[in-house]
Each structure stands twice: as structure tokens, then as C-alpha cells.
Amino acid sequence: MPELPEVETIRRSLLPHILNKPISSGKVLYERILQNIAPEDFFQIMVGNRFLQLTRRGKYLLFTLEKDWVLVAHLRMTGRLLYVSKQEIPLGRHTSLYFAFQEGGTLRLEDVRKFATVNLLPQTQLQRIEGLASLGVEPLSEQFSLEVFQKILEGSSAKIKGVLLDQRRLAGLGNIYSDESLFLAGIHPERAANSLNAQEQKRLYAAIILVLEEALFYQGTTLRDYRTGRGGEGSFQNKLQVYGKKGEQCPRCGSDFAFKKVAGRTSHFCPVCQKE
DNA sequence: AAAACCGCCTGTCGGC
């Protein structure tokens, strides 16, 4: 499931292929992907237009177009964004939307489970996308200081796992990197966020940054659906310590890993290294 | 006000 490192990898891998190329045509095959606009209006704006910039905020990708339009994409669970150089290659079975560039090549959004969303709106209206407007701090930015993180933790008595997943507090963590960060820091997912002592706060802060940076270096985690913008697989799945390790033992202490639903998601942790 | 729960979707897997 694309989290921050995956979405950032997609951004970087699409960037060299899609900028400043006039869009000559396109099609929506799953209409409900368009959140705020009808297909006819959508293509009226898109055809003849060009992507000028591609940026990321949390798990959102923002394609800036001419005339101040912005296409905002969120891949949710199984969405993929792919640049395919040969226009003739048939569309995948789960293609929801594609654009063809005048000079050849297509940009495609594929999504098995159809949760992905696309909005097209003027730059000045971006705040209309509630989830985007309310995003918290970017964990790989300079704004994410230890002090900022401490404020987040101390401001909530909810379970730490739920706080890490709350995009309004911290933008970009999903289930995989939350579990990996908590394991690395040795903190139980059900601890109250405001119960962490200064040392634990610091460990978790460092763990989040380390895990995200390493995952980004390895171009994300491909367990099933995730692909880069060019169709490649990431390799951080080979570096996972705890996520998906059912039936295996903790590399640190040898105990059997534990599993439990916390904040609605399966949490993976070591019951010995991560005491409640 | 915050937290828990549900619906959206389809493919995969384990059990019988």
C-alpha cells in the first residue's frame, strides 16, 4: 500500500517522463475515480494541457498544469501510476484512467480495488480537498523537529499506533512503517501516546525518520500491488523487521512475534521488546 | 471531542 516512501518514489520515477508534454487524449474507464468533476469537463481541461510540476504532500500527488489547474491523485490501497512509453501496449485490466501524450507514451492509473481518487481543481481551490488541507507535518521535512513530535505525542491519550496513522498529525505513515518504527523504537502499539517518556519519544522520532529514509532509498516495499512509476518493484520488503512476519521470531530476542488489531489495523510487534 | 466502526472494492488464501 503506497505510503510516503512509495508515493515519493512514484513521484521521482514519473518526473523525467511526463513534464511539459502536451496531452493529446485520454479516457476514464472507472468514472467514480473522478471526485469533483464530470469526465467531459475533465478532458476539456486536460487535453492540450501539460504537466508543469509534480509534487507530493503526505500520500497525495499533485500534478500542476497550465492555467493554474492541479490534478490531485491519491492511490489509497492498490492504485498504481505508470508511465508507459509504448502507446500500443494494451491497457491493464484494472486501468481506471489514462492520458496519452502527443509525442507518444501514456500515463496510466491502475487500481484493482478502485479506491484511488482523482480531483481536478484550480490551484486556489486546493483547500477544498479536506484530507489534503488537514494534513499534518511532513516527517522528512525540516519542520519535523523533536519538539514538534513531542507536542503531537503529548497532545493525545490515544494509542500510539493510531496517532502515527492519523494523517492530520503526521503525514504519510501507513500500517507498514508505523509497525516498523514502533518495533525499532521498542514501543508497544497500544501505549498511550502521552505516556511515552522523553527517551521513548526521542527513540520513536529517530526511528520514524530512519525507517522512512531507508524505505525511500530502497524505493519502497513491494508486497503485492505497489510498483514505481515505471513498473519496477521496490526492495524494502527484504528489510522489514516485523511487518508481515507472522510465525517468525524477533531477531533481537527470539520471542514469537505477536499480532493484534489496534486502531482498526493488524499490528505486528514483539511482546518482549515492546512492553505494554 | 475523540475514538470506534463501517463501507468502499477485488484478489488471495486457508479450511473444509
Added chain:
DNA sequence: TGCCGACAGGCGGTTT
């Protein structure tokens, strides 16, 4: 072998 329920998890909306 084939069927079926459970499960995967991000997020918005609803309920508690």
C-alpha cells in the same frame, strides 16, 4: 478441486 468466508488497510462518513 471448488466453494466460501476472512482478510488485506486508507480514508471519509457515521455512530458511540
